[in-house]
Amino acid sequence: MSRLLSRLLSRSAFLSNVGIPRQNKNKITKALFYAIMVASIGSLQFGYHLSELNAPQQVLSCSEFDIPTEGYPYDRTWLGRRGYKQCIPLNDEQIGIVTSVFCIGGILGSYFATSLANIYGRKFSSLTNCILNIIGSLIIFNSNSYRSLIIGRILVGISCGSLIVIIPLFIKEVAPSGWEGLLGSMTQICIRLGVLLTQGVALWLTNSYHWRWILFGSFLIALLNLTMWFMVGESPKWMLAHGRVVDAKLSLYELRGGTFDEAAQEIQKWQQQIESGDPLIEPTTTNSISGSNSLWKYLRDKTNIKPRHVITILLFGQQFCGINSIVLYGTKIISQLYPQHAIKINFFISMVNVLVTILVSLLIHNLPRKPLLITSTILVSITSFVMGMAMNHNKMNLLIVFSFIYMGVSTMGLNPLPFIIMREVSKPQDMVLAQRYGTICNWIGTFIIAYTFPIVHDILSGYVFITFAIIACLISAFIWKKVPETKGYKTGYNQVWANY
Template sequence: MSETEALMTPKPRVTTSLAFATLVACFGSIQYGYHMAELNAPGQVLSCSKFESPWPQTPYNETWLGKHAFKQCIELSEQQMGLATSIFSIGGLAGSLYAGKLADRYGRKRYSFFNCIIGILGSLILFRANTYAQLVTGRFIVGVCCGSSIVVTPLFISEMSPKELRGSLGSMNQVCINLGILLTQLLALKYADSYRWRWIMLAGAALALINLMLLYKIDESPLWLASQGNLEGAESVLRDLRGGDSRRSRDEVDEWLTARGFSRNSNTYAAARESSPLNTPASQQSSLQTSRDSHSTLSLVQYFTDPRYAKSRWAVTAILMSQQFCGINSIIFYGVKVVSGQLPQYAILVNFAISILNVLVTFGASFIIDHWGRRPLLIASASAMSVATAFVSAGIVANNAVVLVTFTFIYVAVFAIGLGPIPFLVISELSPPEASGIAQSYGTTCNWVATFIVGYGFPLLSQQLNGYVFLLFTAYAAGFAVYVWFKIPETKGKQQEQLRWRE
């Protein structure tokens, strides 16, 4: 496209079709947020460490659940509760490892159908769990579903979005994760008691079922269709997403082909497609795990041994693990228990308010990510989290509920403007095009490992250190802010060759 034509081309906009398709794709993120936080509020009544009856005059065995042999609670130790909570991360890791390949092979939409069925199965097992083993099994299975979703959802959004809106629409992934957390806390206001906590588990199955039905209303990823050689289908989907703009749709497909060393009628493209019975499946973000020069798949060994990927790999490792090591899941997983030490009667309500704040700030952050840039927001977010966790610690140690609640709110809010939405967004921006798919899988793996460490380790450390455990997050967040300042380049609007890496 010439410069004159580019100036005459209208700026991309969020059409109704694009907005709806993004919402449906983000339902996987809603499920992720929901299951991540589903044990937070009912954890104490579920594990028999606390008893709350909504109907003091009615014995549990006379309720519908009691009559159908569902136990009132599952007796768990702190260590068992920590594993039941954090095994979700191991399932998530397993799901994220195979999700990219299966989504490449069968398509984003078809794979999402399958993933919803896994989510329904896991939620039903949680609803029916009467033993520790059943609870852990259900958490692992919903973790598999959510691990897959966290890979496929940003992929789906990225491949549907105009490049000018990719940052803003991509941040909707994090917004919807927080909506899922909010929904869990909303249901907990009514159902997090000794009689009705199982209905919170069953609601996860309803979410997956709604997601499955909505998938019938959207099209397959246009870039996945193009990777299968269906250029006409890709252009047709893009026309619908772009409000009928045929020229922009064709240009986007041509741009995608050119960026990977192909042309619409090239023999190289035809040969690359025919080299596999599956027509060269697509990969995360780039939609094709091929080198621009050789069109060969980048192996995991090459990713770890080739010095060209060393800086980006270390950056991805640091950012994706630090998102968790700054401690946010101490609140997402255990916030009700943390607050209940100071405000036992209002802990669930406080966590509901925290979830509302989280959604609002994350949504607001979606409008500034493409304006302020990734690096400044990461530094500001981590620095503010360091200060906030120091005061959270002080509030717990000094038994000061006002300080604890105030700085917990601040802690969650400053996470939502930077460390929440940015890490998964910058993986592909930091990585060379041919490595973006494998980098996405690697970064997601790092994130799940860190999530498990925090989820399993926090309750054990909290028993030993009480409120001082948050000072560990204070030190880590401060160190991460310094690391980003000295080591991480800005990626907003820059090509790979324009990134300024620091030694």
């Protein structure tokens, strides 16, 4: 697999398109490929949990008056004989809470992830998060009550929130020079693959007797990831930053191949980088209010007003355009007009999302940010409006077609670009804090959509997507007037903001 990947990426036309230097074409070894694949399964866990309640929520939840007391068919299944309820009493608000508390855990996990990973290492932190994910997944699978669902979802949220921060750090630190952008895209690709996997499993298991096995799937993924991590070494850059020079050389040699002397030479370059004062790994920020690198100080710093404004609007706005409404509640939306095939349609929407994500990941690092972001946002506005009108007028085919288009156009810009731009509009010394702030904004936005969408959708029906369309239109105007182009400005922060 790794040889095939290397051959494909070595073709000159492809290399020029994705911006990979030719001299790096042979540096993807089997060991490096395996390490990146193992790390990326953490993103798969995130995508799976994000969408795991989408398809089964209609059979998972019921009114307390609808629960059979005895003799119902589920009693004759393996799960029924062991005391598992056929469904759990949940109203629309409780479904929103169970879905959205994943984001509360995500905020906690992502906020402390960098600090803990810098102290204990990328590998140990990932192993710990896999264990936490296993525990949370089992709690969700065994849940017979609203309360236990919440506990399980918070635990897996903490795990996934942490993994989604640690994984890009690990990949960035092991990737050969020139490959960081392409390999870093594995995070987004695997998130979409996780969503697709959930919807694929749901095709067979979304019924009143087997829906719990969808939730059990996340346990299997976490267990697989935990096992595979034991065959992956620690990040060599993290080892070197902690004074483990010999271990760093051995780890880099095992990952990159070549000769041990070549690994030693690269380690020497990293040591020179440390001596020059440049951080080798993402710096740890303090959590105290008075700390020189605290998030509180970042929020109060007047020199950060412009980038902070951009980050806030883009990261909140991304969610308020309704991107995750399909990921979280797509089956519920489509089933109103096409109940027999809603799960299948949602699966194919997820498949389109994966394909577009892969295509965009190959090209996005060489395209100008601002035009692509404006184009994506305007198209999201148009497709959201059409979806809303289709729902209001019971135009089933129109809704399905534009659901595909909606996910595709959001994936081409509005979904990935805010996470790239939030670092590029920030001062170098504030990039880590800016990323932390933007991640929190995004998690809060996801929480708001996850909690309110079932309630608002039941009240407004298709008008909720017309609301998304209006928000997307306003955000596109904001991008045009207030967001600078960040692609290609090698001199940094001052040049990016020169005309704003």
